[in-house]
Amino acid sequence: MSKVLVFTDYGGPENQELIEREVPQPGPGEIAIEVKAAGVNPADAKMRQGLFGTKRRLPSPMGLEASGVVIAVGEGVEDFAVGDEVLGSAAKGQGTFAEHALLDASKTVAKPEEISFADAAAIPVAGTAAYDVTHQVQLGPGQTLLILGAGGGVGLMAAQIGTARRFRVIGVASASKRELVESTGATFVESGDGVADRVRGLAPEGVDLVVDLVGGQALRDIAPVAKDPRNVITTVDPATAEELGGSGVKRTQEALERITAVIQRGPIDPHVVQCFSLADAQEAMAAVEGGHTAGKVVIQP
Ligand SMILES: NC(=O)c1ccc[n+]([C@@H]2O[C@H](COP(=O)([O-])OP(=O)(O)OC[C@H]3O[C@@H](n4cnc5c(N)ncnc54)[C@H](OP(=O)(O)O)[C@@H]3O)[C@@H](O)[C@H]2O)c1
Incomplete structure (x- = not known):
């Protein structure tokens, strides 16, 4: 049994x-x-x-x-x-x-x-989601990736992927997760009222990719910091993302092997x-x- x-x-x-x-x-x-x-x-x-x-x-x-x-x-x-x-x-x-x-x-x-x-x-769910959501829009080194919900299972891996690919990563989470988020190499921004202004203080020109792992009002509040609304990608709330000009994450078959290989090499915990x-x-x-x-x-x- x-x-x-x-x-x-x-x-x-x-x-x-x-x-x-x-x-x-x-x-x-x-x-x-x-x-x-x-x-x-x-x-x-x-x-x-x-x-x-x-x-x-x-x-x-x-x-x-x-x-x-x-x-x-x-x-x-x-x-x-x-x-x-x-x-x-x-x-x-x-x-x-x-x-x-x-x-x-x-x-x-x-x-x-x-x-x-x-x-x-x-790896099979959170790791692959982190992989897909950070690869759907192609960023280059030095470009800015913002992660809403950076302290959760998907968020911490997405932040590390961004750091490994030499993006500038901004991680939005609640105050208790500051150290954890910073340990990924991301710059921490506290979630809640005024979050878009805090992000603009760090990136006045806007961010190149918004990865949303929260949805709803939190997504509405943060989406305007994207330079291009098409570069708002969500794992959780495609209806709101589409209304704002973005889209839901497209899941891929290759993510499982790719993220497993990266974790095997060591840069992502x-x-x-x-x-x-x-x-x-x-x-x-x-x-x-x-x-x-x-x-x-x-x-x-
Ligand atoms: N489509 C797919 O294939 C797929 C795959 C995997 C996951 N997902 C979805 O993606 C989402 C994230 O998954 P997960 O495994 O990372 O979840 P998780 O581990 O529960 O993390 C979610 C994070 O969201 C944060 N959060 C909640 N409200 C927030 C707000 N207003 N502002 C900023 N952060 C907030 C929480 O931290 P704080 O305490 O800091 O608020 C928490 O760390 C879930 O909805 C999940 O279902 C979808």
Whole structure:
């Protein structure tokens, strides 16, 4: 038997439950892993709330990304074998907050030994989002990248990507995240009232790319600092970004291999700040659902 966190109905955290089930068997294109670590994302709560639709079969396993060791491979899977260490995204309808999980082989890569299982678990969703959102508009060295929500899982990696590519990075976050944001090489700007004026104080000519990881009014407040409104890219609120002239992030297939290779070489730390056991998975969810985590939260069964 194998433990997994599921939601039993769409709605609030009261619908989450840790249950036991048979060890899942991989279907075509899937691999089964013994989970070593699973990244927790805001999307896990959005899915449970039904914001991505209400068609999943219930109870629905939770968790979108994981690292672990392959225990079985499904039909047609040629790139992986039992015993391989991997990182990847959950197969359709599956979840990674579990002792054993099914991954989509097409969204899985080998885990380099230089990357710990905990760090690896932050790559398939947050790492790839950080990669895609910083590459959609091509900037050159010395150009200015502003990140709204710079202290979260995606933001800290996006800021480090910007620094590694020799952009001038401005990271907007709440005061408690100043040191963390500055550790990425970014210049810190405190979020909240007057944020656009504080940014203009640093970049009177405007910024070349706004990466939005927050959305809503915070995005409306910051978007005017972009030199070109088309260079406002969001991971979270495409409707508002489009209204302002920008767009939603376009996800790419190559991001997974590329960001994994960069993290393997060392310049980017996924900043895993909290690890929870599977028994405490509900606490891990609550920490991320609060909307103000610093860095990445992972679950280690
Ligand atoms: N489209 C995709 O494929 C994709 C992939 C990954 C993530 N996402 C989305 O991208 C967003 C960020 O993800 P994440 O994993 O980085 O989330 P996270 O780790 O929860 O971080 C979000 C950050 O936003 C900050 N924040 C909240 N309100 C703010 C405000 N008014 N001004 C400035 N910062 C504010 C929070 O820090 P403070 O305490 O400093 O406010 C927090 O650090 C989420 O909505 C997620 O669902 C989308």
